[in-house]
Amino acid sequence: MRILLFIFTVSVTFTSFSQKLKTENVILITLDGLRWQEVFGGADSLLVDDSGYVEDPDDLTRQYWNTDPVVRRETLMPFFWNTLVKEGQLYGNRNLGNKVNCSNTMKFSYPGYNEILSGFADDERINSNSKTPNPNVTVLEYLNKQKAFKGKVYAFGSWDVFPYIVNEERSGIPVNAGFEKEERGDLTQKEMILNDLQDEIRSPWGGVRLDVFTHHYALECLMNKKPKVLYIAYGETDDYAHGGKYDQYLWSATQTDDYIREIWEYVQSDENYKNKTSIIITTDHGRGTNPKDTWRSHGGSVPISDQIWIGIIGPDTPATGMMTGDKQYYQNQVARTVAHLLGVKYDQPKAGAVIKEAMK
């Protein structure tokens, strides 16, 4: 009798824990260096008609400018404003007091991705963008070690440093990044075409491919391999900004917004994912605001480039929309939030807290 009672208690405890959240899959998405200023305010008046950073100011103004920032942001990122904010949450509108910051003081890419993925800043060791295998275990690796997720974690990135950030070798997570082709397993027709096109369509950059390849490789993986945890790291926004191309930066933001729409619509149309998949979207760092120089840049010399934003949509997240009110969040909260959504305790004491407002 005692034994029976014990079993009964354990099973009740287990059931109540597993029933708490509906999320069974998480898709984590990053857009490199996309400022909160554009996310919440659309095209920037200081840059949109600047012939120094824009090929055709009249054309770009016609496409993106409106005196109303609400119209501007919807024009720039329609999925964010018509779906993510209506059905999920968006953090980081500093005009309303809602703040999200990096806790690392580097304010550039590898330290930002390490903070997002590991859940803590590591300024001592992660202080360059060099191709050094990450000494920290990311939440992706942590999950890939769990029985329920093993072999069901995949990562795709435009930047060729992602295999090191995710520590592909140690973690065992397949990372397709840079100009890597898809070569694992039986290839789909689309993957074969992507492999050819990636060779033939030149990227403007040496270490970063165009996001179209990252996106479609990731989408093929989602549709055919059915990952439980998928990380997609888009890169164009940052590289175009560094290059002083504000028009391309805006077009990339709009295109990536549409890629995320495509992913969300697929998720909500597929029995495997529908109503049991959460998507978290964020960025590795912000940028400056001075049109003459700092908007192109970020890092220690641009203090405010630690200002970022986070979006969350899924079955466990209340549809509170644009988050308001004086509240401070950090980049280091993403990793534990990902694990928590999946019902996993992230055993990493240094990691930031779960974003509790993102849970019903």
Ligand SMILES: [Zn+2]
């Ligand atoms: Zn970056």
